[in-house]
């Protein structure tokens with residue numbers, strides 16, 4: 001059964017019974033403050049499957065909600081259950097990536113998850129690179145939030161220069177050149193390929209991409225796995241590059257959307273493999289509210305089906321690289337655009353972005369014939385001594401304005 005969650009603002013309290021009858025039964029008629037952001041949202045969520053964003057609580061909030069009588073072990077148990085519900089929701093949507101390392105049930109736990117715990121063994125090391133990155137991101141974001149509290153970020157965003165039209169730039173480039181609009185990636189390294197470019201000057205590369213006819217740029221901001229950084233995003237923006245900028249991050253928390261906006265992004269990436277439908281819906285709304293476009297990335301039919309069921313998505317990326325196994329196969333783009341999914345995409349006039357593994361004019365022609373109107377390319381152009389010429393080589397001709 002679905003429950004309607006009321007529109008709320010920062011600090012207002014969400015009646016717990018609206019999101020989790022089972023938690024409600026356990027702890028009575030209490031409310032939990034939304035901890036992540038105060039963005040008002042009116043949506044329906046499953047009452048059996050609360051979202052991390054909607055019900056994660058501060059320890060003190062929960063203690064207070066329990067009338068000040070709860071012991072810290074009560075609080076730990078409820079927090080742990082919230083995580084378990086979050087996992088349940090993700091699994092029910094076919095999401096294999098766990099957002100956090102599994103933790104043992106708190107001492108003395110006897111609740112709705114007890115039987116499952118007795119039966120199942122859970123691996124406590126990441127199953128693949130995407131899961132590893134996601135677990136790391138969760139902790140990294142907690143640390144970054146302490147240094148950059150949301151309230152300060154909101155003020156910075158209010159005073160930030162306006163965003164540029166990411167989707168419009170792709171459409172225009174497609175019309176102007178007859179080729180898919182290019183999102184050129186500023187990428188120093190990756191987990192699958194290691195270091196791609198030793199002498200890496202992000203601003204120089206961005207300017208070369210712009211001269212070469214890129215419609216938009218993608219800037220990796222993850223430091224640990226891609227040797228990127230938010231300072232690259234800021235530097236490229238400050239250098240006067242006009243192409244709209246995608247902040248290429250692993251978003252697991254709405255705080256990151258505010259942060260990306262404050263650092264000069266025009267668009268953000270939302271990866272369906274790590275986000276539930278409700279999270280995508282919420283992050284999409286938040287991005288729009290902040291003037292950002294959202295590129296929603298899928299890798300398989302199931303994710304494509306989920307994303308097509310979400311209102312308001314304009315930009316869908318099909319990644320030809322499995323972020324779990326690193327296998328790259330550009331026929332993935334074709335496969336996902338065939339049949340009913342392709343029909344729905346055309347009907348909704350969505351822009352599909354073919355991502356990863358594109359090296360030659362034949363590759364571009366192949367994904368264009370499959371139906372993409374944009375491509376996201378990193379390795380094949382960033383590795384060239386002259387990335388501007390790299391773009392001409394990729395398309396088989398000069399696609400700059402001149």
Ligand SMILES: O=C(O)c1ccccc1NCC(=O)[C@H](O)[C@H](O)COP(=O)(O)O
Nearest residue numbers: 190191192193323355356357377378379
């Ligand atoms: O590229 C990786 O190794 C990788 C590993 C784990 C998560 C994401 C990863 N890459 C992100 C991308 O999908 C690419 O940077 C982007 O699509 C460009 O791909 P390419 O043109 O093949 O460099």
